[in-house]
Amino acid sequence: MKKHKVLALMSGTSLDGLDMAYCHFAKSDSRWTFEIKKTRQVAYERERREVLKLAITLPALEHTCLHNEYGTWLGQQVRSFIAEEGLDVDFVSSHGHTSHHQPHKGVSWQLGSGQHLANACGLQTVCDFRSNDVALGGQGAPLVPIGDQELFGDYTFCLNLGGISNISLHHKGKRIAYDIGVANMMLNHICQKSGFLFDEGGALAAKGTINEPLLDALNNVEYYRLPFPKSTGYEWFLNDLVPLLEQYPDSLENQLCTAVEHITSQVADQVRIFGQNKGRTLLVTGGGAHNKFLIGQLSEKLSGNAEVVVPDATLVDYKEALVFGLMGVMRMENEINILSSVTGAERDSTGGVIYYPA
Template identity: 55%
Template sequence: MKNTYHVIGLMSGTSLDGLDLAYCKFNKNDQQWSFELLKGKSIAYKEAFKAKLKNTINLPASELLHFNNQYGTWLGKQVDLFIKDHNLSVDFLASHGHTVFHQTNIGLTYQIGSGQHLANTSGIKTICDFRTNDVALGGQGAPLVPIGDALLFSDYKFCLNLGGISNISFNVNNERNAYDIAPVNMLLNYLTNKINLDYDKGGAIAAKGNLNTELLEKLNALEFYKLPYPKSLGYEWFSEQVLPIVESVNDTFENLLNTAVHHITDQIAKSINMIKYTPKPKLLITGGGAKNSFLIEVLAKKLPRVDIVVPDENIIDFKEAIIFAFMGVLRDLNEINCLKSVTGARKDSSSGVIFYPS
């Protein structure tokens, strides 16, 4: 059994920013895992490609399956270029893929990015499809990063990811708990796209706005926020539950963005304050939303007893890709990488499907 692994993690999130590639070294010493991010690269999606990814939820089955293969091939080409550009030695790839469907109420989760096409195109063993097995075991199939939070970022009481959707993980009675909280960049970027901006840099536009209390009350009253965890969110919920509320309001973009930030931070603060903690626990914030300084400022005001830590940009940008690389290592060792305490599955599992190039 090896103690050191060199793995490339691939992550494409619901915010549709692009593909993150993280070349990582993992080492196990005295039953403790450590990691180094040796190289990272973010590849922004071209507008036409982003539009196609966004529309996958509406594709007929045959077109979706065809695009699944195309996307896997595209991922393989990006990996091949990344390896050649930096002359990397890689044990295997671990790919999250890109989520199209996530409806765990009917036992459905589906990420595109064919593992066989990815393996064949890159010429490297590939581990992917990390969610399906957990859902088959009755779990949410999400969030998955808490295993990495527990084993790689154990210095923090709370680990909060602000991607398309926010999720949080933490320990209670020596058991890892985690769940999705609310939409973040999924909502903010939806609003900025209406004024032909990819995102609100630093939250500058939101900071100029005023709070729309009626909109805030409607958003905060959504039924999902009352549900106990484990629980998870997908684009379908956002489209069906959040967008009709947002679209029903006639207000300035500044006010809508400002209110969205307050909604996001209300839900995060409520989630954290539900947990008993001693003053000044460390809260690690990663994901694209960690760069929204206005959002972080508003959140800090709502969590005065918490020590908020925004790490260096590499961890902000690549933490999820790093953890999926790590999940691949655990799967390769047939060790647990999906926690029932997090997803609500019947049991812990070692999830992920392994593909060999041919």
């Protein structure tokens, strides 16, 4: 049985930091198995976090320079991790950090130049997973559902609560998935206006009360009425949701409480549209799975409809990186790793560009 030893990199829209997961993958009887051997998160310093957050506003030349510099930085983090942990790595698989996501214009850009990354760490690197799907008319997102299908198919639903919430499931003989809407991006934005990085465990939100006018305005945003497949990103949050938070000012606790109610209501609504069957399971990962208040509210809304399952902390924090590791392996093996049933592209495809160190 061939074993693939991959160092996978992921930077999400929550801007917490760089997630690195050293994983082993093997295939037996047409089924992929995995082990997460070592993990590391490199928290972003304030300056880098702000630069990545505002990358969408940069002129083309400055954006390209950031793309190259960030790729070199990623490679340096890889090199340090490998040296300090004594890792035996076949190749690197990097998602990068999304600065632009406008698939309706044929654009989805992930910062972190693959060539600069490969040169800095001295290893073959797979990245740029989205562009081929977008070129085929797809959303280029979500991509994690291939991992949900191959690694976590025993769960009825897989829910990721990162900056954006997205859901994945097997429906009518095929895998479907889409971005539900906002998640930690809104919670962190509210916190950061008051000098907090995030609401640990949802403790602040739990002290608040719901601002009904704000909740109604959030729930009536047009994106939630669009059919899937669909995906969204920071641009949508900035243009459609931030103005509503400013239009209905309230205390930190009340805005957070309202945001949690909005997030969990939208997720629960999407679970319910696929029926009311008992015995279903919803695997929840991503930073939002650590928000005890949010998970409690979601569990309450789905009581009798689906069991909310939060796995161990390693899988919660590194599932996305893990899946991009698998996607890199599938690219190396020339297997389909992007599903048109998820993205809306004209056909399934193999995404990812391979870079060789100079």
